[in-house]
Amino acid sequence: MAIRYIVYVNTDTGEITDIQTPGGAIQAGQEEGAVENSNPPTEIFHIYTEDVQGLDVMQQGLFMQNYYRHNDAWALRGAPPTEHYIWDATNRVWVFDSESFWKFTRIFRNQKLGESDWTQLRDSNLTIEKRHEWQSYRTLLRSIPVDFSEVTSIDAITWPTPPS
Numbered sequence: 001m002a003i004r005y006i007v008y009v010n011t012d013t014g015e016i017t018d019i020q021t022p023g024g025a026i027q028a029g030q031e032e033g034a035v036e037n038s039n040p041p042t043e044i045f046h047i048y049t050e051d052v053q054g055l056d057v058m059q060q061g062l063f064m065q066n067y068y069r070h071n072d073a074w075a076l077r078g079a080p081p082t083e084h085y086i087w088d089a090t091n092r093v094w095v096f097d098s099e100s101f102w103k104f105t106r107i108f109r110n111q112k113l114g115e116s117d118w119t120q121l122r123d124s125n126l127t128i129e130k131r132h133e134w135q136s137y138r139t140l141l142r143s144i145p146v147d148f149s150e151v152t153s154i155d156a157i158t159w160p161t162p163p164s
Contacts, residue, residue, distance in 0.1 A: 005047040005060065006030050010040045013089035014069040017042065019060045045069070082153060096152050102145060105154055109141050116162065133163035 003026065008018040011034070022030065026046075029035075035042040067074045070092065077087065077094070084101035085094040118124055119134035126134070140160035148157045 002049045003046045004049040004051070005063075007045045007047055008035070009043050009045060009069045011043050011069075012040050013087065014075075015087060015089065016064045016068065019064055021060075043069075084152070101152065101154075105157070106145065108154065109144055112159075112162075113138060113141055130163060137162055 003022050006020045006022055006026070007016055008020075009015065010017050020030075030044060032044050032046050035044060062079075065079050066076060068077050068087065068089070069075070075092075077092065080087075080094045082101075084097050084104065086097045086100075087093075088095045116134055116138060119126060119131060120138075124131070137160050144157060144159075151157055
């Protein structure tokens with residue numbers, strides 16, 4: 001049987017941490033079994049060509065994302081709902097990572113604020129009324145984390161429309 005992939009698994013969580021394609025013979029340190037002195041504890045598994053018919057090199061990431069090791073077998077967990085979910089190995093479910101989501105959302109929001117910074121300069125050639133419209137817009141942008149604290153998708157945020 002030919003080895004198609006060498007898979008490294010965090011034995012605490014069952015998550016795949018790396019997948020390699022052997023370049024010929026198995027090298028020292030690529031044998032199946034526990035990796036000595038690894039932190040986190042890691043075990044190596046071999047996946048044979050016969051076991052992955054139709055799974056090409058481009059799909060390694062899909063295997064890594066969709067499967068984990070549980071009860072000495074590969075278990076399907078499916079893809080996370082969005083990139084802002086992390087795998088809870090104890091309960092075997094995807095859990096929303098609020099910190100990651102809001103960090104991403106604030107970057108997006110801050111970009112919009114940066115694009116409108118010019119509107120607050122005294123020499124911006126805007127009327128006082130227009131400057132106030134932009135101030136209101138910027139206030140709405142700043143309040144997004146509070147106003148939409150329960151959302152789990154950036155698409156669920158109603159972004160304010162910049163003044164014309």
